[in-house]
Amino acid sequence: MSFGAEELGDLPFIQEAGELLVRKGYGLSMDELVENWSEPFVAAGVKRARDAVMEGRVDESLNGMAPEQRILSFVVAALVVRTTGNQYAIKRFALAEAKRLEERVFQRIRSNRYDAAVLLSAIYSRILGMSLERVDRTIGPERFEVNLGLRDYLSLSSSLDASKWGIVNRVVDGGRVYMKLEDAARLLRSGIADRIERRVSSMEIPSPPAPIAEAAAKLSEEVVKTRPPPAAAAVSVSREQYPPCIRSILKRLEAGENLPHSARFLLATFMVNIGMPTDDVIALFSRSPDFNERVTRYQVEHIAGLRGGKRYSVPACPKLVAQGLCARDDTCDDIRNPISYLRRRPTGTGGGGNGRTRPGRRRDRISEDEL
Amino acid sequence: MVEEMEERGLGGEEIEFLRTSYREYYYRAASSMWIPRRLEAREVGFLTFDGGHRRHLHFSSPGELIAEILREIPWGVFYSVSLYEDPGNPEMERKGWVGADLVFDIDVKDLHPACIEEHDFYLCNDGSVHRLAERPMGCRRVDWVCPMCVDAGRKEVLKLLDVLQRDMGIRPDAISVYFSGHRGFHVHVEDENLMDMGREARAQIVDYLMLNSYNPGFLEGFLRTTEDGLETLAGWPWRIADVLRQRYGVPPTLRALEALTRGEVEAAISSAVRDVAVHVDPQVTMDLSRIFRMPTSLNEKTGMMKQRCADVMACDPLKDAVAIGDYPIKVEISYAPKLQIGGYTYGPYKRTALKLPAFVAAFLVSKGVAKVIK
Secondary structure: OOOOOHOOOOOOOOOOHHHHHHHHHOOOHHHHHHHOOOOOOHHHHHHHHHHHHHOOOOOOHHHHHHHHHHHHHHHHHHHHHHHHHHHHHHHHHHHHHHHHHHHHHHHHHHHHHHHHHHHHHHHHHHHHOOOOOEEEEEEEOOEEEEEEEEEHHHHHHOOOHHHOOOOHHHOOOOOOEEOOOHHHHHHHHHHHHHHHHHHHOOOOOOOOOOHHHHHHHHHHHHHHHOOOOOOOOOOOOOHHHHOOOHHHHHHHHHHHOOOHHHOOOOOOOOHHHHHOOOOHHHHHHHHOOOHHHHHHHHHHHHHHHHOOOOOOOOOOOHHHHOOOOOOOOOOOOOOOOOHHHOOOOOOOOOOOOOOOOOOOOOOOOOOHOOO | HHHHHHOHHHOOOHHHHHHHHHHHHHHHHHHHHHOOOOOOOEEEEEEEOOOOEEEEEEEOOOHHHHHHHHHHOOOOEEEEEEEEEEEEOOOOHOEEEEEOOOEEEEEHHHHOHHHHHHHHHOOOOOOOOEHHHHOOOOOOOEEOHHHHHHHHHHHHHHHHHHHHHHHHHOOOOHHHEEEEOOOOEEEEEOOHOOOOOOHHHHHHHHHHHHHHOOOOOHHHHHHOOOOHOOOOOHHHHHHHHHHHHHHHHOOOOHHHHHHHOOHHHHHHHHHHHHOOOOOOOOOHHHHHOOEEOOOOOOOOOOOOOOEEEEOOOOOOHHHHOOOOOHHHHHHHHEEEEEEOOOOOOOOOOOEEEEEHHHHHHHHHHHHEEEEEEE
16 A cells, blocks of 8 residues: 555655655755744644653644644654754654554554554555565454564564563464554554664754754753663672673663563562662663653562562573573573572672682673674 | 593593594595585684684685695584674674574483483493482483484474474475484574574574463463364464364363363463473574584584484484494493494493494594593
């Protein structure tokens, strides 16, 4: 299918959206944009940038605007966010925009499943370059409407909760993963966020016009003020003394990666169990682009046993191996649990330890964050 | 490795014998050695007879690799499953990873066939031999191999191939099965579409095969159907239903199972899961910096080669993987359980000296249970 104007209003980051603007008589040069600075789409765009970055969502009142106005407001928002030069802000923006698209697709699913399937399939192929096949296949008591190639499915599902999204809990047949439309809509999020992030990051704005620079400066200030600094390493354990798996996760978190659920669970249980205060653990996660304080607090407090009463222990090494989180190196000896790493190393020294370490072995192993 | 050689009692005579046999094999096999595709983008590693490792080797043509094998006569030859822009760079992070074959290692030890308890043993410095259950302190475990080990591995390979082909849609011609030369199987998948999968995606594939984090409710949900509905199942739900059908002799709808198991449906499912799960070594599949034994090279644990099993049902690796010649070598054996290789049965032996074909002597010497007598 080719996207109609209504759809393009919700896909403002693709090339056809720009073409629609031209057809509707809007120039795309920066000068023309500044000339129209008093038009409603400008204020809507500045607000859109702020809402996305600071609140993690895009205001629903946008939905009532004409498609070209929606696209223009996105362009303004993207310019503002790009001008902040803050990668964290760009990631937050991209994620909020991807969630907005997902919500629009959900609305479509609720009103017309057939249309929604066509739209989803077009989004997968045109934006992600993936083939989401429409099917009507009954497997036992379940009816599946779409399937996606295994490789594509894995690349989109890696940051999602494995107990629901892991392929072991999906029907996989003939190299395709079977889904209902709702799952296909949710699965889009990380892929779309990546595309938006790349798109916004690659925008070149040599000298932003004053109104955009002002809006960006204001947003920047707000981001810096509210984004917590990297959490001070808690307790008496310094970061160098953490086991390699934990160090690797922290590094990925700081690089702005959206971590898989299993990695978050490991990090949270480890920190809670070494006695880091709950607020500091939550602050660690605040560097994640999809950070939601309410949800994170609930989960961390749950892990710490403040809700539900059961305190969760750190997953054992074999489990981490199975989850692809183990970054074992020669300092790990034969520990069975990351928490034991601390017990067997004297505090304050970087290596050596109790004489059981075997330096030089497995030194060529590379950890996943280097890939 | 040097320690390991000393531990295995490999002295100068033994190493010279093995090296001569390996040299003879590699010269004879030079023109028919298996070479990894896109060799120029692979790291190659040797285990050498002086006990060292040479890693980060890089060859731009098959001829260069063969020439180096003939010059070095390595004890083991390995190649990276990963492709790199600069495979010879000694720093992993500077090699420039571009993709990797998907590989699986099935180690018979993990399958716990009954034969292992019978033939594996501990050999102590005083020459005493102990069964596995005794777990003596300070003694060396010796792993043995027999046709039952091979059959256990073969069965697991067939389970793996079924999932790879039927569920993951991998074409049979993209999959090659090899006997490791010791007592395992290696399965190589060369599918361009899967090359760029990172560690996490590979971990997901392992998790799928081993059913490590399956959700019982997910599998049970698929049985909440009619007898006709069971016929439409696919993937794991289909295999689980198939096992339950054989076990209980009726179509395993949830309703039927609840009656038959007196409400213990979850236990019945988890028992079926244990039957169908495929046991692979997770690290081997996930570790993208690993170097993997090269097909047609000799395995330092036995002197047998890593040999292609084109027909998994029919191949007879303990016969086909024999690579070293059969000229007679006199050895002194401390202890050896029955050994079936090269189409004949040898032993069991205890404190005896005799002449054996070189490939049998090489097996026993490599296992550290025999010394060469000049």
